[in-house]
Amino acid sequence: MGTEATFYTIADAGFFPGLVALLNSLRLTGNVGELVVLDRGLMPAQRALVGDHVTLVELPAALAGRPMLLKAYPHALGASGTIVLIDSDMIVTRPLDDIVACAQKGRICVFPDHRSHRGRWFAEWHDELELRAPLRRGTYLNAGFLALSTEHWPELLGRWWELCDRVPREQHFGRFEQPFWAGDQDVLNAILASEVPEHAVVELSADEEAYPDDLLEVEVMDERTLRSELRGRPTAILHYALGPKAWERNAWLRLRNDAYVRLLPRLLFGDDVAVRLEPKSVPVWLRPGAPARALVRGAEFAHGGVRGAVHALPRPVRERALALRNAFFRRH
Numbered sequence: 001m002g003t004e005a006t007f008y009t010i011a012d013a014g015f016f017p018g019l020v021a022l023l024n025s026l027r028l029t030g031n032v033g034e035l036v037v038l039d040r041g042l043m044p045a046q047r048a049l050v051g052d053h054v055t056l057v058e059l060p061a062a063l064a065g066r067p068m069l070l071k072a073y074p075h076a077l078g079a080s081g082t083i084v085l086i087d088s089d090m091i092v093t094r095p096l097d098d099i100v101a102c103a104q105k106g107r108i109c110v111f112p113d114h115r116s117h118r119g120r121w122f123a124e125w126h127d128e129l130e131l132r133a134p135l136r137r138g139t140y141l142n143a144g145f146l147a148l149s150t151e152h153w154p155e156l157l158g159r160w161w162e163l164c165d166r167v168p169r170e171q172h173f174g175r176f177e178q179p180f181w182a183g184d185q186d187v188l189n190a191i192l193a194s195e196v197p198e199h200a201v202v203e204l205s206a207d208e209e210a211y212p213d214d215l216l217e218v219e220v221m222d223e224r225t226l227r228s229e230l231r232g233r234p235t236a237i238l239h240y241a242l243g244p245k246a247w248e249r250n251a252w253l254r255l256r257n258d259a260y261v262r263l264l265p266r267l268l269f270g271d272d273v274a275v276r277l278e279p280k281s282v283p284v285w286l287r288p289g290a291p292a293r294a295l296v297r298g299a300e301f302a303h304g305g306v307r308g309a310v311h312a313l314p315r316p317v318r319e320r321a322l323a324l325r326n327a328f329f330r331r332h
């Protein structure tokens with residue numbers, strides 16, 4: 001049995017630089033499985049640029065209108081074999097053979113969500129989703145990366161897709177305190193904590209997925225291979241969660257000299273990548289060369305001062321400030 005999987009992601013025109021970085025990171029780290037991209041509005045020139053390297057798919061009109069609840073879309077395509085769902089704001093920094101092999105054995109592999117959210121749980125999930133089993137309490141998990149075998153779990157994606165239709169639309173991206181603030185991610189957690197046996201879910205090492213605040217601590221050990229470490233342990237995923245993304249024009253709101261930002265120029269313009277962009281297609285701070293690096297360092301200095309002031313606040317005030325920050329960035 002091999003360890004090759006099919007990767008599935010979602011992108012629109014605004015996420016194109018992230019998609020290219022994801023694709024190139026997969027290939028540079030030896031993850032050779034097909035990358036399937038749900039096209040949610042890529043431009044013709046963007047499709048042409050990646051068309052030889054990914055499989056672009058669209059959903060029928062009746063399904064495509066589901067707002068922001070599309071993570072389980074491989075179900076609608078009849079996906080088979082071992083699959084990895086992966087967000088297009090992620091960089092892969094090592095071979096994922098061990099995770100794929102684990103999924104092939106019948107385990108569902110997923111990372112914990114950010115440490116500030118890991119206790120998220122709502123009893124309301126059971127009745128609102130009409131779950132078929134009682135809810136267990138456990139670690140809240142991140143739906144940005146999920147590996148599973150459709151041979152072992154032929155109904156899981158379909159069930160996830162079905163239950164997303166029951167999410168009250170007014171709650172998705174509403175208030176964090178609402179049961180379905182995170183949409184399809186809340187639905188996935190409800191299913192995994194009820195209808196899937198506890199022993200079947202593998203909670204991957206938290207240090208292997210670096211979230212935005214962790215990215216500042218990630219050390220890039222080898223830029224060519226992308227090999228990186230967080231607190232002395234190899235990373236698998238650098239996740240530029242929330243928004244705005246580093247390639248967006250208003251990225252200065254959160255731009256830091258972190259590992260994701262440092263690796264983007266290598267992934268977008270390297271001489272050995274599958275798809276290369278034109279420097280003018282991204283903001284100046286992501287382009288190759290010293291001026292871009294100086295801009296990023298300047299942003300790091302400015303935001304670092306603000307971050308230090310926030311962390312000096314009393315804990316209740318600091319946690320409220322960080323929650324407001326996350327809510328703001330999730331909308332941008």
